[in-house]
Amino acid sequence: MSMKILIKKSNSIPIEILGVGMVRISRLSLEKKIDIIYQKGVGIKLLQKIIKKNMEKIIKKREGILIDLFYNFSIYIHYFNNNPDENIAIIYLDKKEKILNYSELFQISQKLNQCTDIEDSLFKIKDICNKEIKIPRYKGLSALFIIGSSGHLFFSKINKNKTKLIQHEIPISGFISALLSFSKEIISHGPETKLKQINLGNQNFYLNLRNNAIFAYLVEKQRIPETFKRYMHIVSDEFIYRFKERINPEKFNGELTPFRKFESVVDQYFII
16 A cells, blocks of 8 residues: 655654554564563554554564554554564554655654664653653643552542642542442453443543553543543553553552552543
């Protein structure tokens, strides 16, 4: 499938796209194991699907460029064969109708690939992506709560200007009790439920479940854009990807400190 590619000189202004991901593909495994090195703005599952769809081309050619349409997105994949045992693939995700900027993305890909074997590689990769790629954030989220199926509040972030929300309208203990009253209905649908909505008058809770955690997003708008829905699932998936073992009810020890670092992930997608 052909796509137009816009070529222009690189500049210091970050490129605004929907997402970027970086993966390592092992050639030693019959199943061609995929390890996610870094991702921002693109969900883990979507990233895996993109690579699996293009795996044969990547393995066969070893190094090169792939440009294609995937669902409602345009994708650009630049992949490198740094050693005989693996490929490094860098994936850029954007709107279907948008023209990709090949020249600037190619330069970023080269920089990212050079980071794979250096000390503190992840720190450097994050630094490059944060400086050179801009992911649009959603504004309009009043609060986010991540709660375990056993009732433990793993993580929360509330807009600091929503003082009534913090102090009076939805105290944390009351929120947990209210949310758990819906948990049986949610959990009964299995480990991955569809988006559910709870109307609270001029505000709405949007809930989804991932394994042993309930994610509750409080917004004031009646209708939410597709960007918000996509970010909901990205945040949920990344939380589970990081803390799957820690939030297991049989292993959870009550320690909440590790979850505080998740705020940096939330801030990538939402302005709260």
